Amino acid sequence: MTVNGTERVVDDVWAGESLLYVLRERAGLPGSKNACEQGECGSCTVYLDGAPVCACLVAAGQAAGRQVRTVEGLCDGDALDVVQQAFLAAGAVQCGFCTPGLIVAAHDLLARNPAPDDATIREALSGNLCRCTGYEKILDAVRLAAARRAGREVAR
């Protein structure tokens, strides 16, 4: 499979293990988090062929030959993506566990809808849980990222 633009081959994969396990334990990409293992919490959200999915619910073999993009693949070298920067600037990171999944979900939302209203943001993040309950600042971060993206477009 291709992970963050690089072709990766992993060995000794058990047929029943998840894409999340492969990413974290075999590919050395611990950004996607493992929590509920049942698609409820969204902390393992990654792009699979361009669509955000719960990596814990994708069988490893199903990702063979596919394009995977994790939270590690959103930045450009050391330069964080605008969504990542906005999460830092807005104080939307508390314990940080849910952050990677939320960032991928927010990244996808803004790619599809550059100026989402609050209801749309809430809906897009409805599959991501934050146990610190820092949702207000998370919403602030998405609004900020949307505004900064819009500004960047104007600046061009």
Place this chain on the structure above:
Amino acid sequence: MDFLRPRGLAEALAIRARRPDAVPIRGGTDLMVELNFDRGRPGALLDLGRLDELDGWDRDGDTIRVGAGLPYQRIVAELATALPALAMASRTVGSPQIRNRGTVGGNLGSASPAGDAHPPLLVSDASIEVASVRGARRIPATEFYQGVKRSALAADELIVAVHLPAAAGPQQFAKVGTRNAMVIAVCSLALALDPATERVRVALGSAAPTPRRCAEAERFLTAELADRRWWTVGTPVSEPVLRRFGALVAAAAAPIDDVRGTADYRRRALAVLARRTATWSLREYRQGGRTCA
């Protein structure tokens, strides 16, 4: 455990016939939970992810064929006008991440009484296209569900597609859960008005061993509308009639008490959902336009 990766439907059906211990997987949103929690260890996974035959949807006249592997997200985005009840139900499935993977085929394969797609398929008189090395057949949705997580699918068959008519009149889907997103239905209901036959169809979910049509309630409201010449004249339907309709829907249920709700609550909620969706649909037909749960 083996991971079997057929490249086409014919190969998948051959494997299905040869390996009864292989469990089909497409979206994985049900099956992977079982594996992650070690609740079951099938002999093999039969990955249907590369079967083009299950992809997409197409339309032939008034009939729409929805591939068993079409994710809910695409039903919401592409079929909201043609299949309103199924699209509304798809919209209530899980989260965006789940809707990007989950499929109607998976809902049917699991045959959980709580599956969101079932009531819309029932009120649309859908048929389920299944195939095996013995050939293909169509199973009416009304005959597909046979018990809790049991269906008419034979051990060597795979679900290929669902066939259903494009909506000719208003349709609604409503679902009760503990919050708006990410919930398994406590109970659910779909309702369709069919102007061509001047009939009402209604089906409930998560309130009986299988999703089911509510025949008494359908007959009652269909007859009331005929008596009032509602379809042509539009004589308003009174509140007591709608309440009676709700009561008949509730009477069609056979719910249990479980972690998501009590049987009594489910009956009461179904009566409300039935009255509400009927009110919305009747109004939509008279006034045009669409209201949404």
